[in-house]
Amino acid sequence: MRVIGLISGTSVDGIDVACVEIEGTDLAISVHLMAGMTVPYPTALRSQILDLCGGAALTLAEFAVLDEAIACAFAEAVAVLTAQTGPVDLIGSHGQTLYHRPPAGDLGYSLQLGRGATLAHLTQTPTVNNFRVADLAAGGQGAPLVSRLDLALLSHPSEPRCIQNLGGIGNVTYLPPRQQPDWQDQVLGWDTGPGNVLLDLAIAQLTHGQQTYDPGGQWAAQGQPCLPLIDHWLNHPFFHEPPPKSTGRELFSPDYLAQCATDAEPYGLSPADWLATLTEFTALSVAHSYRQSLPQSPVRVLLAGGGSRNTYLCERLAHHLAPATVATTADYGLDPDFKEAIAFAVLAYWRWQGAPGNVPAVTGAKQAIPLGEIHPVIGQNGGYTRA
The missing domain is CATH 3.30.420.40 (ATPase, nucleotide binding domain)
Known part of the structure; x- marks a missing residue:
């Protein structure tokens, strides 16, 4: 069909x-x-x-x-x-x-x-x-509703995998090895938090609407992330709720970003530092959710969504998810x-x-x-x- x-x-x-x-x-x-x-x-x-x-x-x-x-x-x-x-x-x-x-x-x-x-x-x-x-x-x-597709097309006989979508909101499907007994009953998934939403909002604000995203994360890559800010943001209750959980722009909204900007004022961040901090926050929110909720670490993480084209974000994810191999679903037959x-x-x-x-x-x-x-x-x- x-x-x-x-x-x-x-x-x-x-x-x-x-x-x-x-x-x-x-x-x-x-x-x-x-x-x-x-x-x-x-x-x-x-x-x-x-x-x-x-x-x-x-x-x-x-x-x-x-x-x-x-x-x-x-x-x-x-x-x-x-x-x-x-x-x-x-x-x-x-x-x-x-x-x-x-x-x-x-x-x-x-x-x-x-x-x-x-x-x-x-x-x-x-x-x-x-x-x-x-x-x-x-x-x-x-939500998330993509997990059954992941289960059907991206699971592996012997390695545990995570399929991480990076749209406006991030979501993950955890796929245990197919050779594991009752493996389908052990599939997990949840919304991990912001994907591109905060970064895209910040870019639109910084460029007065002339840009809607940071191609490849090039601007963010020039900055230094502010780790104390990120630690503070990760204290939000959403990041500590166990799965199943979902979220959207109702939480990660322009108002949320405005509060983040208020939190950042004492640090005097440059625009590049601001974008680097939001990128690191996105990457660490994913890594934090994996550490908190996965039964075992994935051998491989496959990325999809617009964020998979953000080279800097992908590099930060690979750093925080090591030793897992980070690739995109394109390498396994699904256009990200x-x-x-x-x-x-x-x-x-x-x-x-x-x-x-x-x-x-x-x-x-x-x-x-x-x-x-x-x-x-x-x-x-x-x-x-x-x-």
């Missing part, structure tokens, strides 16, 4: 769209990336999304218009890619997260915009979306730039088959269940059509 996966992450830097060929059933699948690209949001739409993530208010009428606008932007991303690949059988759309609240004594809540029904209509392709709500209803965090888009294509494929999409040990759900809501295409005679 040919499936498109779509996601715009917490960095809101564009819509990642990937077209993949998938064969097989359940975990015994093969996945081939045909094409992938990142399609930028219209500037005004991106600004509105970022404002809302930062706490701006809007009316219900404005909310409805925004939901439709995001769906239209996702449909345009599909059209751009299918102009290269030809038509597809199914779409899996994560949508755009506006709000994520992990469970705290009750069911959690997570809101993704970009209506699946609208996307199915505009593309004339069956669409699966709203992946997080079923896991939340089963008592889970609704489109891994999450690929994941939602596969989650849609599993939902179409009726197979589970979550890993309860990762999300905290009571059971493994199919994820996502299916939106069929309504034919000209008013009936539903299937792929």
Whole structure:
């Protein structure tokens, strides 16, 4: 089956769209990336999304218009890619997260915009979306959701591995060796904390919006990190919560970065020192979570997401995670730039088959269940059509 996966992450830097060929059933699948690209949001739409993530208010009428606008932007991303690949059988759309609240004594809540029904209509392709709500209803965090893909495609017979995503928020999947008894029951995962979000916010502030990221971490690499500041930041309760746990821009927000900047004032950091400190904080938050929660150290750590292109961040991760080998998922058959888009294509494929999409040990759900809501295409005679 040919499936498109779509996601715009917490960095809101564009819509990642990937077209993949998938064969097989359940975990015994093969996945081939045909094409992938990142399609930028219209500037005004991106600004509105970022404002809302930062706490701006809007009316219900404005909310409805925004939901439709995001769906239209996702449909345009599909059209751009299918102009290269030809038509597809199914779409899996994560949508755009506006709000994520992990469970705290009750069911959690997570809101993704970009209506699946609208996307199915505009593309004339069956669409699966709203992946997080079923896991939340089963008592889970609704995140991270990439772990079952990691389990299917990136586990190893004899070595323990960590698959570390570095999107706006960082998340990890721990994969024990497949030869270990009951190995699938010992898969773990959680959100590790900031990925690119604080760095990208800082770059935008330092350049007055002229840059949205630091290519390769070149600017940060010129500075010296302030370790006392990082030790202080790592005292935040999130870093000491045991998994399963998830987070987002609700915590690691512009307000959070502003507080970090206030904390930094007595140290008189240069811009390069400020970026080096945020980079080291990101790397140490990952290493700290591994030391705190892994049953054994990984032999290999595979990086994915936009942060895997930040050379300086990768170097700091390799330093703190030694003696583990640090590489990217590209070395093992999964393009790190489109891994999450690929994941939602596969989650849609599993939902179409009726197979589970979550890993309860990762999300905290009571059971493994199919994820996502299916939106069929309504034919000209008013009936539903299937792929």
